[in-house]
Amino acid sequence: MQISKRISGLLGGGSDGWDVFNRARDMIAQGTAVTELTIGEHDIRTAAPILQDMHRAAMAGHTGYAAVPGTTSLRDTVAARVQKRTGVPTTRRNVLITPGGQAALFAAHMATCDVGDTALYLDPFYATYPGTLRGVGAIPQVIRTRPEDAFQPRASDITPYAASATSLLVNSPNNPTGVVYSQATLEGIADVCKQHDLWLISDEVYDTQVWEGEHISPRALPDMAERTLVVGSMSKSHAMTGSRCGWIVGPEEIITHLINLATHTTYGVPGYIQDASEFALTRGDALEEEIAEPFRRRRALAKQVLAQQNAVALVPAQGAMYLMLDIRATGRSGEEFANDLLTAHHIAVMPGESFGSAAAGHVRVAMTIEDAAFEAALRTLCSFAEGLA
Numbered sequence: 001m002q003i004s005k006r007i008s009g010l011l012g013g014g015s016d017g018w019d020v021f022n023r024a025r026d027m028i029a030q031g032t033a034v035t036e037l038t039i040g041e042h043d044i045r046t047a048a049p050i051l052q053d054m055h056r057a058a059m060a061g062h063t064g065y066a067a068v069p070g071t072t073s074l075r076d077t078v079a080a081r082v083q084k085r086t087g088v089p090t091t092r093r094n095v096l097i098t099p100g101g102q103a104a105l106f107a108a109h110m111a112t113c114d115v116g117d118t119a120l121y122l123d124p125f126y127a128t129y130p131g132t133l134r135g136v137g138a139i140p141q142v143i144r145t146r147p148e149d150a151f152q153p154r155a156s157d158i159t160p161y162a163a164s165a166t167s168l169l170v171n172s173p174n175n176p177t178g179v180v181y182s183q184a185t186l187e188g189i190a191d192v193c194k195q196h197d198l199w200l201i202s203d204e205v206y207d208t209q210v211w212e213g214e215h216i217s218p219r220a221l222p223d224m225a226e227r228t229l230v231v232g233s234m235s236k237s238h239a240m241t242g243s244r245c246g247w248i249v250g251p252e253e254i255i256t257h258l259i260n261l262a263t264h265t266t267y268g269v270p271g272y273i274q275d276a277s278e279f280a281l282t283r284g285d286a287l288e289e290e291i292a293e294p295f296r297r298r299r300a301l302a303k304q305v306l307a308q309q310n311a312v313a314l315v316p317a318q319g320a321m322y323l324m325l326d327i328r329a330t331g332r333s334g335e336e337f338a339n340d341l342l343t344a345h346h347i348a349v350m351p352g353e354s355f356g357s358a359a360a361g362h363v364r365v366a367m368t369i370e371d372a373a374f375e376a377a378l379r380t381l382c383s384f385a386e387g388l389a
């Protein structure tokens, strides 16, 4: 039987860049202890009070079909949070609750791009981006950022592609680089979007993980609210990756259409998950800071370790749960380095090349294991790199 081109072409062919990850998982399955610094997931689980609230909501009967756009009270809570953090007037009519940020990314592109439209995104990129754009029938066009700019996108690199494009997808704080876009970067991006009438899709799922500088939502820049869709999620801010709860914030009219899309795709998010998400959000900043704290601590630890050697350079890591390490001094590609490190020391990191070609000669380290083991692994990585350099 024929399978649709839309789905069979989702990955676009070629290596998916997960070879090192898969090799590490095979080694683990065969009984070898591997230190995994690959996946973007907390080493803690969802906090007990959030789970207790989820249980309470389920036992109270919130187990039937929930309101497709999201419960009124969760939409209000998300709207209030966004308004408080950005100053942009936001009501529940600007909010659709989705089953996680990934579903929100897909829906946002469904709502903005027709089949054959060009959708822009930046390299290095989160692994699912090109497939998500292909999945809605858009033509993904990647734009490289540069290591010498610490991967801050240049508006002048985007402009040549903008005239024939429909949307631009950005992500700050950034996975995989840990870079937080500056005000100047975001103003440059906003100017390109306004000049060329682009939708801006702003993936802000790491907005509570900022170690240096501040998170600025481009929706708050002048005249940008009308052309920006913000993607948010409970996954990273509240260690709720498995609960699958996120949102899209944008102009009322497109949110109305996105609600229609939800009716015909996801049919909403379970009520008890939404109630627990609302409970978690109304705990306020203290809980979010507590969840972000281990990454803040490990980043400080990493800076100390990396300051003691010259073979590995840290891309200024201002946010998110990752470090991007420049290993070009070793003469190896990111892929060679990651494979050799796994073979020699049973430490798994992601090759920069897994996230596009702009981060060639780099590796991404997830700060997702406890401090002492993290520090030891980083020291081993550095001395391994020094041996090669």
Ligand code: PMP
Pocket: 040, 099, 100, 101, 102, 103, 126, 171, 174, 175, 203, 205, 232, 233, 234, 235, 241, 245, 246
């Ligand atoms: N965007 C980025 C940049 C991510 O790293 C992730 C998850 N790793 C997501 C979106 C999706 O997150 P979720 O679907 O769990 O909200």
